Amino acid sequence: MAMRPKGGPSSWSRSAWWPRRLPRICRWRGCRRCRGTPLRRERAAPGPARSGGRCRSTIAPPCSRVTGSTARPWCSRATARRGSARAGAGGSTARDISSSLQGLRVRLRRKERSGVRNRAGGAEETDRGVRRAAAHGVRRDGHRRRRLGDGGVVARRGARYPLGPGGSQGPAPGSDDRRDDPDPPLLAPAHDGAAPCLSPHAGGGDPVGHLSRSLPAGDAGELRRPRGGGDAGGAGGAVLRYRFLRHVSLPRRRLRHVHPLAEPPRRQPSGPRQARAVSPVRSRPEAVQLELFTHRFAAVARQMGEMLRRTAVSTNVKERLDFSCALLDAGGELVVNAPHIPVHLGALGLCVRRLRETLAMAPGDVIVTNHPAFGGSHLPDVTVVTPVYEGEALLGYVASRAHHAEIGGIRPGSMPPGARRLVEEGVVLPPLHLARGGVFAWDELRERLLAPPYPTRAVEENLADLRAAVAANHRGAEALRSLAREQGREAVGRYMAALKARAEERLRSALARLPAGRSAALERLDDGSPIAVALEVSPSGALVDFTGSAGVHPGNFNAPPAVVRSAVLYALRLLIAEPLPLNEGILRPVEIRVPEGMLTPPFPDDPAAAPAVVGGNVETSQRIVDTLLAALGLAACSQGTMNNVLFGNGRFGYYETVCGGGGAGPGFAGASAVHTHMTNTRITDPEVLEHRYPVRLDRFAIRRGSGGAGRWPGGDGAVRELTFLEPVAVSVLTQHRVERPYGVAGGEPGLPGRQRLVRATGEVVELAPVDGCEAGPGDRLILETPGGGGWGAVTPPGAAAAPHTAPKPPTSRD
Numbered sequence: 001m002a003m004r005p006k007g008g009p010s011s012w013s014r015s016a017w018w019p020r021r022l023p024r025i026c027r028w029r030g031c032r033r034c035r036g037t038p039l040r041r042e043r044a045a046p047g048p049a050r051s052g053g054r055c056r057s058t059i060a061p062p063c064s065r066v067t068g069s070t071a072r073p074w075c076s077r078a079t080a081r082r083g084s085a086r087a088g089a090g091g092s093t094a095r096d097i098s099s100s101l102q103g104l105r106v107r108l109r110r111k112e113r114s115g116v117r118n119r120a121g122g123a124e125e126t127d128r129g130v131r132r133a134a135a136h137g138v139r140r141d142g143h144r145r146r147r148l149g150d151g152g153v154v155a156r157r158g159a160r161y162p163l164g165p166g167g168s169q170g171p172a173p174g175s176d177d178r179r180d181d182p183d184p185p186l187l188a189p190a191h192d193g194a195a196p197c198l199s200p201h202a203g204g205g206d207p208v209g210h211l212s213r214s215l216p217a218g219d220a221g222e223l224r225r226p227r228g229g230g231d232a233g234g235a236g237g238a239v240l241r242y243r244f245l246r247h248v249s250l251p252r253r254r255l256r257h258v259h260p261l262a263e264p265p266r267r268q269p270s271g272p273r274q275a276r277a278v279s280p281v282r283s284r285p286e287a288v289q290l291e292l293f294t295h296r297f298a299a300v301a302r303q304m305g306e307m308l309r310r311t312a313v314s315t316n317v318k319e320r321l322d323f324s325c326a327l328l329d330a331g332g333e334l335v336v337n338a339p340h341i342p343v344h345l346g347a348l349g350l351c352v353r354r355l356r357e358t359l360a361m362a363p364g365d366v367i368v369t370n371h372p373a374f375g376g377s378h379l380p381d382v383t384v385v386t387p388v389y390e391g392e393a394l395l396g397y398v399a400s401r402a403h404h405a406e407i408g409g410i411r412p413g414s415m416p417p418g419a420r421r422l423v424e425e426g427v428v429l430p431p432l433h434l435a436r437g438g439v440f441a442w443d444e445l446r447e448r449l450l451a452p453p454y455p456t457r458a459v460e461e462n463l464a465d466l467r468a469a470v471a472a473n474h475r476g477a478e479a480l481r482s483l484a485r486e487q488g489r490e491a492v493g494r495y496m497a498a499l500k501a502r503a504e505e506r507l508r509s510a511l512a513r514l515p516a517g518r519s520a521a522l523e524r525l526d527d528g529s530p531i532a533v534a535l536e537v538s539p540s541g542a543l544v545d546f547t548g549s550a551g552v553h554p555g556n557f558n559a560p561p562a563v564v565r566s567a568v569l570y571a572l573r574l575l576i577a578e579p580l581p582l583n584e585g586i587l588r589p590v591e592i593r594v595p596e597g598m599l600t601p602p603f604p605d606d607p608a609a610a611p612a613v614v615g616g617n618v619e620t621s622q623r624i625v626d627t628l629l630a631a632l633g634l635a636a637c638s639q640g641t642m643n644n645v646l647f648g649n650g651r652f653g654y655y656e657t658v659c660g661g662g663g664a665g666p667g668f669a670g671a672s673a674v675h676t677h678m679t680n681t682r683i684t685d686p687e688v689l690e691h692r693y694p695v696r697l698d699r700f701a702i703r704r705g706s707g708g709a710g711r712w713p714g715g716d717g718a719v720r721e722l723t724f725l726e727p728v729a730v731s732v733l734t735q736h737r738v739e740r741p742y743g744v745a746g747g748e749p750g751l752p753g754r755q756r757l758v759r760a761t762g763e764v765v766e767l768a769p770v771d772g773c774e775a776g777p778g779d780r781l782i783l784e785t786p787g788g789g790g791w792g793a794v795t796p797p798g799a800a801a802a803p804h805t806a807p808k809p810p811t812s813r814d
Helices: 010-015 017-035 076-080 094-119 123-135 176-180 287-311 342-358 442-449 459-487 489-512 561-573 614-632 686-692
Strands: 138-141 144-147 153-155 186-189 221-224 238-242 245-250 255-258 323-329 334-337 366-369 381-390 393-403 432-436 517-524 530-538 541-545 590-593 644-648 653-657 695-703 717-724 728-733 754-758 764-766 770-775 780-784
Touching: 287 323, 287 334, 287 393, 287 459, 287 489, 323 342, 323 459, 323 489, 334 342, 334 489, 342 366, 342 381, 342 393, 342 561, 342 614, 366 459, 381 459, 393 459, 393 489, 432 442, 432 459, 442 459, 459 489, 489 541, 517 614, 530 614, 561 590, 561 614, 614 728, 644 717, 644 780, 686 695, 754 770
Parallel strands: 186 255, 541 590
Antiparallel strands: 138 144, 153 221, 221 238, 238 245, 323 334, 323 393, 366 381, 366 432, 381 393, 517 530, 530 541, 644 653, 644 728, 695 717, 717 780, 728 770, 754 764, 754 780
């Protein structure tokens, strides 16, 4: 386009600049409209190449009919393009073009008014307007005209495009011929700010589906007949093409205009079918709606986790992400979770149900606890539960559980290796109201955290993380209430139940693929304590029996019932080979039988008489999973430990879990230096670790060769070396320092772990699997984590590998 003449705005009118340029502008735009180019990358008809939306060719071919190539007498712009660039030299004048544009605007307004009459029964008049345009081989779209190519039609907002077989005009939607037409029309509704969305409309036949994604305003989609003249379902179909959208095959249909102000179309009954209104939620849950609600529920938990991470203060929560968030239904059953810590998530349902039995809850209440007898895992894991009400109706619960690296006890870090009683591990919080009716009792909670005999060493950090948990729960409660207001309370409850029912169905299908009968496995802790499990699969479900496991552990390896339940839930979830949230519907066809002992210790009211449980949550839970995987024959043993390392003094406490080798399986090798099974935390960044604590990270590497050999080898463990810069108390809680992670089907076991303290003087102190010591400035802690077990016998060099067959689950392991 020519540059604006100098001399100010008045020169435009004096030189008559815009009337002389108008013909060329109209020809530029006109040729594009007359060609009917559907998309930037695809052209329905031959035409000049474009660059930046403009035609470079000086001659445009005349528009052709759908079934022929006769030039249009009304298309003056295509003819004018052959002439001079100026008006009057073989082209139309500015006045003629302006009049044509004005006429198009008038017809557009009439068309919009006719669309309104169409809702009141004026479809026949509107159809006549379209048939006039069809006689010229074009479809009108506002003030634009676009040519059809290959039997296609361009769908844009506010337009109505009848399309019959072969590109010809079909019977009018309002005519009597509709009952003789086997193909009912499709609707192309237009919405504010969006281009038409193709959806089914039963005008005498069955709907063919629904394309729920609308096109952005101003962008064009194209409904074209596929090559070969047919579609997936038969001949004469059409294909919807649009940028960033997959091609969707549609049967041969007519398109009918729906005005932007009209109500969305409703499906009509066909034959014996019942009429059902189009609504966000149907009376019977469907797969698509259930998937949408599943992601909406999961988004609630993810938002909670992100809020907790951002607002927390402690390194363990903010950096290591040692927390979990979940959504539970009105009955207190786990529905969906964020991808956090499995040992936390499986226990939250039991925790909420125990709290409901103990305390009365009302709107605005917040409950806090860490007691293992009420669904807790161990004392550092503090749970915050908030009931969610919409008015007087209970929608469900949101819960968050975070690990506090310091909450009291006889040693810094609140995971003392020598603890024998629950009170020695830290401050015990039985279920109590942190808030009643929206009024919080922070001062009362502070007093409890500082109460003897073993108060917390970081009360301000504890309170800050608890405030972050309350904020996370508040965010989740608001998101759930918003979903209920949007979709309805009944719909939320119905799809929560449907999600659990789907999990139950998937597990039943997975159990049906297992060999019927009984399989058993036996694993031992490094101190010799047995963990026995027997799995019986029947058509009605499965029985998981832990009879034969050790009695109450004299140390801290007792696992509360919630931890055992979490391990079983996690192991059974591995049988389902599809994305599915971890929820308690998986446990419906399963009976868990646990005799009193190490896996279900008794908890008297006095914490000084209750058994210690800190190692049961982090170590026994891993060994339970190893035993279940051996009974199921799913994979070789992973490192089987969390490699817990703690150090601190009177002013701070630090806690971390270190990665190790993963077990191999049929068709895959084990991963190296990863967290497995019941843990899913992140390691602290070296910069954060060295900035906040008096320690230096000297080495963190893969322990090469520690994985078990096999056709598919186990993953390698890791080596981590820390140098302390001031006096600290060091504690380690580990496993697989004596017992090696087992291999399966001839695979070799992984190497056991090892830890030692190298004094500044050069003295080396070997540390036991569960041990504690005092370290001074310059002392180094070297931790070597176990490797994973291998799967399958190693093939000798030159020998052909035997075909893989899934092994039968072992009957016992010693």
